[in-house]
Amino acid sequence: MNPPTADANNPLKSAIAAKRVLVCVGAGGVGKTTVSAALGVRAAMANRSALVCTIDPARRLANALGLRELGNTETRIPDSALHQAGIHPGAPLFGMMLDMKQSWDAFIEKNTPPDQREKILGNRLYQSISTRLAGSQEYIAMEKLWELRNRNDYDVLVLDTPPTAHALDFLEAPKRVLDFFDNDAARFLMTPALLAGKVGLQFLHLGGSFATKTLAKLTGVQLLQDIANLLLATRSLHDTFRERAKGVRQMLEAPESTFVLVTTPNPERLNEAIRFHQLLKESALDIAAIVVNRVQISPSAEQKAAAASAPSPTRERLLETLAEQSKVAEEDTRGIAMLQTSCAGTPLIQVPRFELDVHDIEGLSATAKYLVGERQVPSDTLS
Amino acid sequence: MSSSLTQRLFFVTGKGGVGKSTVASALALAFSQRGERTLLCELNANDRVAQLLERPPPGPDIQQLEPNLWAVDIRPAEAMREYALMILKFSAVYRTVFENRLVRHFLRLIPSLQELVMIGKIFFHLRETLPGGEPRFSRIVVDAPATGHALSFLRLPQVLLETVPPGPLAKEAEVMRKLLVDPAVSASVLVTLPEELPLQETFELAQSLEERVGLHHALTVLNSFTAPRFDDADQTQIAGNPLLEPVMGHHQQRVAQSQEALNRLRGLRAPVALVPLFFFGKFGREAVEQTARALRPWVEPSGRLESASSGGAL
Numbered sequence: 001m002n003p004p005t006a007d008a009n010n011p012l013k014s015a016i017a018a019k020r021v022l023v024c025v026g027a028g029g030v031g032k033t034t035v036s037a038a039l040g041v042r043a044a045m046a047n048r049s050a051l052v053c054t055i056d057p058a059r060r061l062a063n064a065l066g067l068r069e070l071g072n073t074e075t076r077i078p079d080s081a082l083h084q085a086g087i088h089p090g091a092p093l094f095g096m097m098l099d100m101k102q103s104w105d106a107f108i109e110k111n112t113p114p115d116q117r118e119k120i121l122g123n124r125l126y127q128s129i130s131t132r133l134a135g136s137q138e139y140i141a142m143e144k145l146w147e148l149r150n151r152n153d154y155d156v157l158v159l160d161t162p163p164t165a166h167a168l169d170f171l172e173a174p175k176r177v178l179d180f181f182d183n184d185a186a187r188f189l190m191t192p193a194l195l196a197g198k199v200g201l202q203f204l205h206l207g208g209s210f211a212t213k214t215l216a217k218l219t220g221v222q223l224l225q226d227i228a229n230l231l232l233a234t235r236s237l238h239d240t241f242r243e244r245a246k247g248v249r250q251m252l253e254a255p256e257s258t259f260v261l262v263t264t265p266n267p268e269r270l271n272e273a274i275r276f277h278q279l280l281k282e283s284a285l286d287i288a289a290i291v292v293n294r295v296q297i298s299p300s301a302e303q304k305a306a307a308a309s310a311p312s313p314t315r316e317r318l319l320e321t322l323a324e325q326s327k328v329a330e331e332d333t334r335g336i337a338m339l340q341t342s343c344a345g346t347p348l349i350q351v352p353r354f355e356l357d358v359h360d361i362e363g364l365s366a367t368a369k370y371l372v373g374e375r376q377v378p379s380d381t382l383s
Numbered sequence: 384m385s386s387s388l389t390q391r392l393f394f395v396t397g398k399g400g401v402g403k404s405t406v407a408s409a410l411a412l413a414f415s416q417r418g419e420r421t422l423l424c425e426l427n428a429n430d431r432v433a434q435l436l437e438r439p440p441p442g443p444d445i446q447q448l449e450p451n452l453w454a455v456d457i458r459p460a461e462a463m464r465e466y467a468l469m470i471l472k473f474s475a476v477y478r479t480v481f482e483n484r485l486v487r488h489f490l491r492l493i494p495s496l497q498e499l500v501m502i503g504k505i506f507f508h509l510r511e512t513l514p515g516g517e518p519r520f521s522r523i524v525v526d527a528p529a530t531g532h533a534l535s536f537l538r539l540p541q542v543l544l545e546t547v548p549p550g551p552l553a554k555e556a557e558v559m560r561k562l563l564v565d566p567a568v569s570a571s572v573l574v575t576l577p578e579e580l581p582l583q584e585t586f587e588l589a590q591s592l593e594e595r596v597g598l599h600h601a602l603t604v605l606n607s608f609t610a611p612r613f614d615d616a617d618q619t620q621i622a623g624n625p626l627l628e629p630v631m632g633h634h635q636q637r638v639a640q641s642q643e644a645l646n647r648l649r650g651l652r653a654p655v656a657l658v659p660l661f662f663f664g665k666f667g668r669e670a671v672e673q674t675a676r677a678l679r680p681w682v683e684p685s686g687r688l689e690s691a692s693s694g695g696a697l
Contacts, residue, residue, distance in 0.1 A: 028529055029400025124546045220550020264400070267666065268431075299630065306626040314617045318627060321612065321634045324662045 010373030026262035036160035044089035048155035138173035174245035397574035407526035409674035415452035459497035570601035577644035
C-alpha cells in the first residue's frame with residue numbers, strides 16, 4: 001500500500017495554489033459537486049479568488065453556498081455563510097449555476113448576426129437541439145469555462161461537469177457539436193436549395209435525391225424544411241464553433257489546467273473511473289488526482305475487543321454492526337487497491353464516508369480537509 | 384396502502400447511484416418469479432442488468448435470461464433500423480438510404496430521434512402479441528436514465544408533439560403519449576436513499592413526472608434502509624464508552640436517517656417499499672434476489688397485501 005500522502009506535496013493543495021482551471025469529472029452521484037465546492041472554498045482560503053461553476057440543481061448544497069436564487073450569473077458567496085462554518089477566506093469566493101438554455105441563447109446572441117438571431121431563437125427545433133443534443137450540456141459548460149477564463153476575473157475556476165453517462169461524451173462534446181452544425185451531410189442533401197437560399201416547399205424537388213425523399217417518408221416534409229432553415233441560419237456559426245472548440249481544447253491542454261477525477265469505492269463506479277482515467281491519459285490531459293469519496297473506515301482492534309467484552313445481547317448487536325462496517329471497509333480497500341494498480345502514477349486521495357451526507361458548508365469544510373491532506377483516512381487497520 | 388403494481392409498464396428512475404438498476408432487475412425478477420412473462424429493458428447501458436443478474440448479456444436483441452424473464456439493451460442504432468424498417472418495409476431501401484454515411488449524419492439533426500426510437504421500441508414491445516392474441520410480455524420494466532435525463536426522455540413524446548410539425552413522427556409521438564399518461568398502463572417507480580440529496584431529487588422528480596409528463600407514480604423504493612438494532616438497555620450499557628459509542632452512534636444515525644426519510648416519503652402519493660441495506664462483498668445476483676424479496680408484496684395481486692409486510696421491520 002502507498003503511504004499516506006504527506007501534507008506538503010498534496011496534489012490538490014498544489015493544484016489549488018498553482019493551477020487556474022480545475023475540471024471535476026466523474027459519474028453521477030459520486031459527490032462531484034461537493035468536491036468542486038470544497039476545492040473552491042480551499043482556493044479562497046489560500047488567498048486566490050475562485051469561481052465554482054456548477055450544473056447540479058440540488059438546492060440544499062446550493063443554499064449552503066448562498067446560491068439559492070441564482071441563474072446564470074456569478075454571485076459572491078456571502079462571507080457570513082462561510083464564517084458560520086469557521087471558514088475565513090482570504091479572497092472572495094463566487095458561485096454560479098449554469099442554465100443550459102440561457103447559456104445557449106446567450107451564445108447564439110453573441111455569435112450570430114442580428115438578422116439570423118431571431119430565425120435561430122425562433123426555430124421550433126432550436127430549443128430541443130440546444131438542450132438535448134448529446135454533448136450539448138458538456139459543450140456549453142466548457143464553452144462557458146473558456147469564456148470565463150479569457151475574462152480573467154478569477155484566480156481559479158472550478159468546473160463541476162454534468163454527470164456524464166459515458167466518459168467519452170465529455171471529451172468529444174466539442175467535436176460532436178462542431179460536427180452537428182458543420183454538417184456536410186445536410187448540405188450534400190440540400191445543396192441546391194440551400195445555396196439558392198430559398199428553402200421552401202420545393203426544396204425536396206430541387207435537391208431531392210432518393211435519400212431525401214425516403215427520409216421525408218419517415219419524418220415528414222415539414223420537419224426536413226425546419227431543419228434546413230435552422231442550418232441555413234446557423235451557417236455563420238461554423239467558424240465560431242471551430243475556433244471556440246479549438247480554444248477550449250487548448251485551454252484544457254494548457255499547463256495551468258488540470259482534471260480532478262471523482263469516484264466512490266463502488267465497483268461499478270471504480271470501473272468507470274478507470275475508463276475515464278485512461279481516456280484522459282490518452283488525450284494527454286493532466287490529472288491532478290483521483291478523489292475516492294465516501295470510503296468506509298475499518299473498525300479498530302480496540303473497538304472489536306471492547307465490543308466482545310460487553311454483556312449479551314448488546315455484545316451481539318455491537319459485533320454485528322462492527323462486522324458490517326468491516327465488510328464494507330474491506331471491500332473498499334480492495335477496490336481502492338485495484339484502482340491504484342490500474343491508474344498507477346496518479347495520486348489517490350481518500351475522503352471518508354461521513355456520518356451525515358454532505359449538503360451544508362460544515363460538510364464541505366470537512367471534505368476539504370481530506371482533499372488537501374490536512375486529515376487523512378487512516379491506512380489499512382485490518383487485522 | 385392497498386395498491387400493488389397493476390400496470391404493465393414501469394419506468395424505474397431516481398438520482399444516479401441510488402440503485403436503479405438493482406431495483407429494476409429485482410422488480411422484473413419478482414414479476415417473472417410469480418409466473419408473468421416479463422421484459423427487462425435497459426437503454427444503451429452496456430448490459431448492466433445482465434451483470435447484476437449474473438447472466439450472459441442480451442445485447443440489442445431480446446434474449447431470455449431465465450424462465451419468464453427476457454432482457455434487452457435498447458441501442459439507438461438498432462432501434463433506428465427497426466423503426467425505419469417498420470415504416471419503409473424494404474430492407475433494400477433501408478440499406479441504400481440509412482446505411483449511407485451522410486444520411487446517418489443527417490438523422491442526428493432531428494431532435495431526440497435517437498431517444499424517440501428507443502422509447503418507440505419499448506412501446507412496440509408493449510403492444511406486441513403472441514399468436515393466441517395475448518400480449519407477448521405481460522410486464523415491461525425499464526431501467527430508465529437518472530433524474531434529469533429520465534425527465535427529458537419521458538417528456539419526449541410531448542415535446543415532439545409541440546416541436547415537430549404534423550407527420551409520421553408526430554403520429555408516433557401521440558400514440559406513445561397516450562399510453563404513457565394512462566395510469567392503467569404505465570407508471571413510475573422512484574428509487575431513493577435515506578440521504579438528503581437523493582430524497583430532495585425524489586420529491587422534485589415525483590412532482591415533475593406528475594405535472595410535466597403525467598406519468599402515474601406507483602411506488603417509491605427506499606433503498607439501504609436501516610431498521611433499529613440498539614434498544615434503551617444497550618444505550619445505557621454503551622453510554623460513556625469512547626470506543627463503542629461511535630459504533631452504536633453510526634448505526635443509530637443511519638436508523639434515524641432511514642426513519643426520517645420514510646416519514647417524509649409517506650407524504651408522497653405512492654406507497655413506500657423498504658429495501659434493507661445489504662452487506663455483500665459484491666453487488667450481484669444475491670443483492671437482486673434479496674431486493675426482489677423485499678419488493679414481493681408489491682407484485683402480488685391486490686387483496687393479498689395484508690399478510691405481507693415490507694422489507695424493514697419497524
